[in-house]
Amino acid sequence: xxxxxxxxxxxxxxxxxxxxxxxxxxxxxxxxxxxxxxxxxxxxxxxxxxxxxxxxxxxxxxxxxxxxxxxxxxxxxxxxxxxxxxxxxxxxxxxxxxxxxxxxxxxxxxxxxxxxxxxxxxxxxxxxxxxxxxxxxxxxxxxxxxxxxxxxxxxxxxxxxxxxxxxxxxxxxxxxxxxxxxxxxxxxxxxxxxxxxxxxxxxxxxxxxxxxxxxxxxxxxxxxxxx
Numbered sequence: 001x002x003x004x005x006x007x008x009x010x011x012x013x014x015x016x017x018x019x020x021x022x023x024x025x026x027x028x029x030x031x032x033x034x035x036x037x038x039x040x041x042x043x044x045x046x047x048x049x050x051x052x053x054x055x056x057x058x059x060x061x062x063x064x065x066x067x068x069x070x071x072x073x074x075x076x077x078x079x080x081x082x083x084x085x086x087x088x089x090x091x092x093x094x095x096x097x098x099x100x101x102x103x104x105x106x107x108x109x110x111x112x113x114x115x116x117x118x119x120x121x122x123x124x125x126x127x128x129x130x131x132x133x134x135x136x137x138x139x140x141x142x143x144x145x146x147x148x149x150x151x152x153x154x155x156x157x158x159x160x161x162x163x164x165x166x167x168x169x170x171x172x173x174x175x176x177x178x179x180x181x182x183x184x185x186x187x188x189x190x191x192x193x194x195x196x197x198x199x200x201x202x203x204x205x206x207x208x209x210x211x212x213x214x215x216x217x218x219x220x221x222x223x224x225x226x227x
Contacts, residue, residue, distance in 0.1 A: 054190050054206040057131055057153035061188050064116045064133075065210050067099040071180040077115060077139075079182055081163055081173035084120075086129055090191075091160035092120035101137070113139060118152075120159050128193040129156040153190065157203050160189040182215035 069076050077098040086092035095118045115136040120129040131152040136144070163173040163183035173183050189207040
């Protein structure tokens with residue numbers, strides 16, 4: 001019978017290797033799960049960001065279109081919708097219109113009518129086009145200066161405008177040849193370049209139709225303008 005203490009038994013090399021392997025498997029599984037969750041979160045954020053950008057741009061265009069004024073009078077001017085294409089062959093339309101000024105501090109000291117120009121320009125910092133808005137507020141100024149550009153949306157793949165004349169949709173509109181008439185409604189379609197999407201894949205598309213309250217049919221506008 002031994003009276004001394006029994007020596008403590010440690011882990012064997014095999015047990016340490018098994019424990020290390022199990023730890024590595026668990027760490028790898030946790031990493032894969034977290035990576036999937038972060039990728040899903042990033043893609044969801046990108047999708048919501050695209051939708052938000054397009055919706056805000058359409059809302060700004062809507063405010064201008066629905067406040068358009070009849071192209072007659074001292075301060076009123078033409079309503080010109082240009083049917084154009086960008087470098088990729090997709091729609092890159094432009095629009096020049098005169099509309100009433102909205103409320104707020106930005107209108108202080110300016111006239112009630114402003115000239116708004118919407119154009120698509122090449123994006124030097126990324127893919128696609130840039131939807132730009134320029135506003136001229138001093139229509140009676142003797143010296144005409146180029147108004148600053150306000151970027152409404154970047155990463156635009158196409159910007160398409162169509163105009164309803166009361167019978168059919170038109171690709172362009174020139175109020176100077178239509179008896180100073182405004183279209184009854186304008187259809188605005190914006191397509192964005194999808195994040196990570198291939199060149200031939202569709203991006204996020206927003207399409208809205210806005211009526212113009214003071215619009216009249218071309219024949220009615222000509223009758224009203226006659227003495």
